[in-house]
Amino acid sequence: MKLSAACLLMLMPVAGCAEESKPVTSDAAHNAIVIAHRGASGERPEHTIAAYELAIAQGADFIEPDLVPTSDGVLVARHENEISGTTDVAGRPEFAGRRTTKAIDGKQVTGWFTEDFTLAELKTLRAKERLPQLRPANTGYDGRFEVPTLAEVIALAQKHGVGIYPETKHPGYFASIGLPLEARLIEQLKAAGWTRRSDPVFIQSFEVDNLKALRKLTDLSLIQLIDKEGAPADRAVESYAAMRTPAGLKAIATYADGIGPNKDVVTAELVEAAHAAGLKVHPWTFRAENYFLPMRRWSGVNPRGRGDLPGEIAAYLDMGVDGIFSDFPGVAAQTVGKTHNQE
Template sequence: MEQFTASIIIAHRGASGYRPEHTLAAYELAIDLGADYIEPDLVATKDGVLVARHENEISETTDITQHPEFAERRTTKIIDGESKTGWFTEDFTLAELKTLRAKERIPQVRSQNTIYDGLLAIPTFQEIIDLAKTKSIAVGRTIGIYPETKHPTYFQSIGLALEAPLLAILQANGYQGANAPIFIQSFEVSNLKYLASKTDLPLVQLLNNTGKPYDFVVNADERTYSDLVTKSGLQEIAEYAQAIGIHKNLIVPIDSNKKLLSSTSLVSDAHAASLLVHAWTFRNENLFLPLDFQDNPQKEYELFFSLGVDGVFSDFPDTANLLK
């Protein structure tokens, strides 16, 4: 069986508790606060460049509405079966996106971050890699990257598949082998299996506590995420991935009152299948904490570390680092 190491801290979209997410400032601060990996969600531009945004629809995370020159590009699309109205990265060149500035995605919760609205650009994947390498030298430890392919079936359907440019950038930057400081993640299955046939870099199957992978919808596969967290499902995942990135409620469920229930066997089941377990998402605000840990986010980390998780996705890497 695989030897499991100390838990890693994955900066969820950077130190997004302190800076607008998916910005170089958020990633740099995350590293300074002790993150081992920084996590960019990757989407494609019209000219095929990978950039970091939580979604390809960017009205929630940029100042696009303040750019009248782009007003006519507002449109409605079906993304993974859901109707979305706004502006989409695939309708803009990189040069055009670089004229926009990031803003705080949840200002009602993180009003303190709005002071950075309008100051920070949308970073390319290459710029994020450059930052990780530069900071690795500065802080004297290797900073890993943890990219997510967002909506891979959708991007493939419009001729902007994410996988080839992702692998090309990683190869050009020297990421090679099973021990490279990288994890590539996806909520879909087909693109991870494709990546497994093209690279030996570590892959992560993301698992939500509701719904199903969108490629299962497209392919009329009746299975859901619940089927993938069974022992047989985990064994199947282990055939193409090295880790699972799972909603923390799949490890410790909560009831309708946000009270914690007994932990499941998922961590030990995954370890038995030789899969690492990375849990998401840890946040300090009471809005996101179970009732048991209000005003005490450190207790949540303590619980999950005690259950043997191999990594945590955190908006507040410094809080995670206190208990690592």
């Protein structure tokens, strides 16, 4: 993410504080799940065991690993397969020759890619904060944590009795290079004893064919992600806007159990239509920094400052959403009204 020049000028060390979390009172809101978006990524570098552990301590119901493969076919937790923004790979001279440019979902991307590293090589790298301008405190953890495998995330979740909410990243691209994700993912979930819709697992994807393939392999809950603009990488003629119509939602219900919409497109009408189609609604992503909040919920003028995240979450709970993706699962859990377990 790049900040505008105006925002950069306003970045200062101290800003206003967020309002204290006020639990909402409706039964529907209390049943909403809290999904730790890449772990407690507002307070630790994303997709690290430390971020997941903190999220669990703060009361998250699910932890989210975005999944990409290594060259030897091991699924690891990174938001993207290009890892220069989330690891120290760019500063590692032994891997300088791995820098390259690839076409990922129709876009040219330059950097270092997980599929060009074995797991053993990837484990020598260390995670770093992806948004240092907005989250400078997190940079104090740079260099301390490994890139976790899916197996490690599953073990952590089962140890603490929480669910996982994996996202298959760029599944069409990985299938095209001989590293399909679907069977690898389902095999590990099955080995963990997770096979039924009642199990604490949601599998999410922006692509359609990926979810349809997964439906043939598993009875676990599937979620169709929906962005504000554009279309799934594998369905360029099928827009996200069309997916949000009653007809589009009914089509999604033939292969998925819910939608994960960009919060900017969520309305009470969308929630009602999704529920009418038998779909759950889990919007993303709720973040505390002013930069990510509507102006009316800012505290002070510093984009880095913490605004009224509880108020924003409460407004969506009042619309009847079934879950919340948040970088700050502690705030989300308190707002939903769950027990806050942080020691």
